Amino acid sequence: MEEEFLLKFLEIGAIDLKGDDTKLEKLRSTAKDLSATLRKAPSRTACFTMVAADPNVAATDPTVEEAMASLRKQWETVANAFAGRPVGILRAILLDAIVQAARSDDAIAVAFVNTARNALAHTETSDEADIWREAVSEIETKVDARAEAEWATPDMITVDPLQYTPPTPVSTDYEAPTVNQSELKAKIHSAAGPWGPNNPNPHQPNANSQQWAQDFANRMSIAIAEELDGMAEKLAPAPVDLSGPLSTLAQAVTAHVDKALASFSGATAGLQRRTNLLWWKEALYSPSAHASYLDLPPFEASALMALDLHEQVPTYSPASVSAFLREAIRCLPVEKGDQGNDRRDVANLLNDARTTAFMQPFRALAAQYAPEPVGRGPLLSLIGHPRDSGAIEATTLRTLGGLDASTKMTPSEWGTYLFRELQTARATSDSPTKRAKK
Structure with a gap:
């Protein structure tokens, strides 16, 4: 039986319904409604997850407002039941809704796992840590199962037999000639x-x-x-037209060869992808910048590595790909710890991403993937839609991106963070052309 995460919040005391099962049913109905909403608009996954993961999210956040409106439909007197807006309950409802949707939609599952990995590293959810760990583990296992199937190389390639049905023999009346x-x-x-x-x-x-x-x-x-x-x-035999049967046979052989080649290509795609990634990691060369990552400043290089890896791998990739990127970035000289400047404030990193020339390809893709920022959402919205060239205020960054301006990251942390956001955005993009690389 699938776990119900609302009950887990009840068990740790994060939700107190005074033992009223009627109220619990209202929360369950709300979670079900929000889950249906998310399945209709998968691009909301990042916002839902970031709000659900942050105990300090503002009560006026648009996603909180949406969850409250949904709860009010099920529980008309909810405003009288709590002294203020029950953000803790709404966050629990959102998590339950996300998990429900992720169980049935792989794209939402990808977006949830990547966003949760980023958000949980920078939020205070110690009381809920086990709940989130279990939720992420369940959905990540689901994503990895699909990804491993697409990345795997089978021991043997099998091809179905040739599908061809010969034409039915034409029966003719025949009388053997005799001598008069x-x-x-x-x-x-x-x-x-x-x-x-x-x-x-x-x-x-x-x-x-x-x-x-x-x-x-x-x-x-x-x-x-x-x-x-x-x-x-x-x-003397009657003339026989073999063009039809031979044409049918030729088509059957062509289709059989195409299937065999497709089977071979599909079976070796995972091996080819891994080989290409190893080559990329060893070469440390950026196809987007046409330059070696070693010749770029470390944080610029890490951002470009996130973009380049995103372009090379499909949406459904195992969790180990993020770890692969982290280790690739650590090959850069700054990660050796001998320069003393291997950590930078997120505010400065974000400002560079919004203004510097080298990030133009990243900004262009972010603008396609993410809408303009309205409430809590991914950094892609801030990067792809810079309202001005000035630095983002600390309060704005906290409200829209969920990060404190003083949060420091290493190049590997910064690159991994951006890569996960790119994977999330592509998985849940509303445009079929943007989701083509799945």
């Missing part, structure tokens, strides 16, 4: 001497043997040849 013995006998008789009924040989064998023999041979050869020619004409 009476006619042949009359011709032989006529060739033998002047006694035959049909133009007989005028010579008799004893009177003029040489002339008789010549005339006999001529007449007999004509008689036999005419008979054989008649039989051969009757034995």
Whole structure:
């Protein structure tokens, strides 16, 4: 039986309904409604998750307002039941709704896992840590199962047998030709001497043997040849049109070869992808910047590595891909810890992402993926839609991005954070063209 995360919040005392099962049913109905809303608009997954993961989220956040409106439909007197807006209850409802939706929609599952991994690293959810760990683990296992199937290389490639049905044989009435013995006998008789009924040989064998023999041979050869020619004409086969059956066979063979090649390509795609990633990691060369990551400042390089890896892997990728990126970024010199500047404030990193020239490809993709920021949402919204060239205020960053301006990150943390947001955005993008790489 699937876990109900609302009950887990009840168990730890985060929700107190005074033992009233009627109120619990109202919360369950609200979670069900919000889950249906999320399945209709998967792009809301990041906002739902970021609000659910932050105990300090503002009560006026648009997602909190939406959850409250949904709860009010089920519980008209909810405002009188609590002194203020029950943000804790609404967060629990949101998490339950997200998990319900993620269980049935793989795209939402990808977005939830990536967003939760980012958000939980920078929020204070110690009392709820076990609940979130269990929720993320369940959905991440689901995502990994699909991803591993797409990335795996089977031990053996099997191809279905050739599908071809030969045409039905055409039955024809056939009568074996026979020799008309009476006619042949009359011709032989006529060739033998002047006694035959049909133009007989005028010579008799004893009177003029040489002339008789010549005339006999001529007449007999004509008689036999005419008979054989008649039989051969009757034995001549009727013309058969093989263009149709051969065309059908050619199409069946072509389809069979195409399926075999597709099976081979699909079976080796995971191996080819892993090989390409290893080459990329060892080369440390950016295809988007056409430059070595080693020649770029470390934080610029980490952001570009997040973008380049996102372009190389599909949406449904195992969790180990984020770890792979982290280790690849750690190959940069700054991660060796000998320069003393391997951590920077998020506010400064975000400002660079919004203004510097090297981040233009990243900004362009972020603008396609994420709408303008309205309430709590991903950093992609702030990066892709810079309202001005000035630095973002600390309160604005906290309200819209869920991060304190003073939060420090290493290049590997920054790159991994951006990569997860890119994967989340592509998974739940409303545009089919943006979701084409799934």
